[in-house]
Amino acid sequence: MRTRDVNKENIIQEKAIEMIVKEGLDGFSMQKLAKAANVSPATLYIYYKDRDDLITQIATTVSHRLMETSLKGMHPKMSFADGLELQWKNRMEFFFKHPLDVEFIEQIRYMPTYDSVRDSIRQNFGDVLGRFVHNAINRGELQPLPFEVYWSIAFAPLYQLIKFHAQGSSPASEKFSINDDIVNQTLQLVIKALKP
Amino acid sequence: MNMIKPIAYREQKMQVLVFKTNLMSARDIHHISPLMCNTPGILKWNVDQLDIDNVLRIETAWLLPEDIIRLVTATGYLCEELPD
Numbered sequence: 719m720r721t722r723d724v725n726k727e728n729i730i731q732e733k734a735i736e737m738i739v740k741e742g743l744d745g746f747s748m749q750k751l752a753k754a755a756n757v758s759p760a761t762l763y764i765y766y767k768d769r770d771d772l773i774t775q776i777a778t779t780v781s782h783r784l785m786e787t788s789l790k791g792m793h794p795k796m797s798f799a800d801g802l803e804l805q806w807k808n809r810m811e812f813f814f815k816h817p818l819d820v821e822f823i824e825q826i827r828y829m830p831t832y833d834s835v836r837d838s839i840r841q842n843f844g845d846v847l848g849r850f851v852h853n854a855i856n857r858g859e860l861q862p863l864p865f866e867v868y869w870s871i872a873f874a875p876l877y878q879l880i881k882f883h884a885q886g887s888s889p890a891s892e893k894f895s896i897n898d899d900i901v902n903q904t905l906q907l908v909i910k911a912l913k914p
Numbered sequence: 915m916n917m918i919k920p921i922a923y924r925e926q927k928m929q930v931l932v933f934k935t936n937l938m939s940a941r942d943i944h945h946i947s948p949l950m951c952n953t954p955g956i957l958k959w960n961v962d963q964l965d966i967d968n969v970l971r972i973e974t975a976w977l978l979p980e981d982i983i984r985l986v987t988a989t990g991y992l993c994e995e996l997p998d
Contacts, residue, residue, distance in 0.1 A: 760996040763932040768962035
């Protein structure tokens with residue numbers, strides 16, 4: 719009788735992320751994954767309906783982990799500067815602890831499969847962030863902006879710094895590594911830019 | 915009082931059966947669709963079109979792998995059980 723085994727499921731997820739990051743989605747198959755995770759292909763299909771379902775389920779788990787980390791300690795009534803700083807710290811922590819997870823999300827972010835992941839994030843985490851932003855606007859610490867504009871200014875600069883760090887270089891220098899001063903300088907500019 | 919439960923009411927454990935097939939195109943899948951939908955005992959079924967084994971996955975409480983193999987091969991397609 720085949721039953722679910724959480725431990726096995728974790729190994730399957732870990733291997734799948736590793737394979738997709740290293741070889742890309744095109745080279746990914748259930749057979750290869752089964753071999754890498756040391757389970758039979760039949761076992762994989764107990765946990766997942768098909769290849770698409772596997773990718774969606776893993777992406778949902780990883781995205782929730784990322785959101786949980788980035789909202790750690792967040793409170794809707796925090797000042798905007800404190801709340802944004804905390805989210806930057808939390809997101810950085812996640813990047814450095816789980817670099818493969820981050821790369822995995824980047825790989826599948828533009829697939830149609832990701833839509834359902836996005837919906838689930840909105841349902842589970844939209845509330846805290848929505849209230850945080852709403853309060854900040856009411857207190858006059860943040861100007862009302864379309865979501866995309868807000869997100870691009872609030873988080874994209876951090877992501878770019880992390881990207882330079884991951885590359886180990888930037889267009890201006892052959893060696894680049896992230897540090898608190900650089901992050902803080904960027905963060906202060908972001909907060910300033912978002913003020914009404 | 916009759917305390918014996920008929921077989922149909924006994925709690926049955928759901929099983930996942932998986933087969934390697936040559937159901938490659940949407941047309942192939944369309945072809946076996948009526949069979950899969952009308953066979954009593956098949957609760958859910960799908961074919962993994964994105965994977966190279968074209969895995970047919972079936973959820974059933976009481977059908978055996980041989981039953982499925984007989985059904986599918988009768989339509990002219992290949993169907994063999996994936997080893998556990």
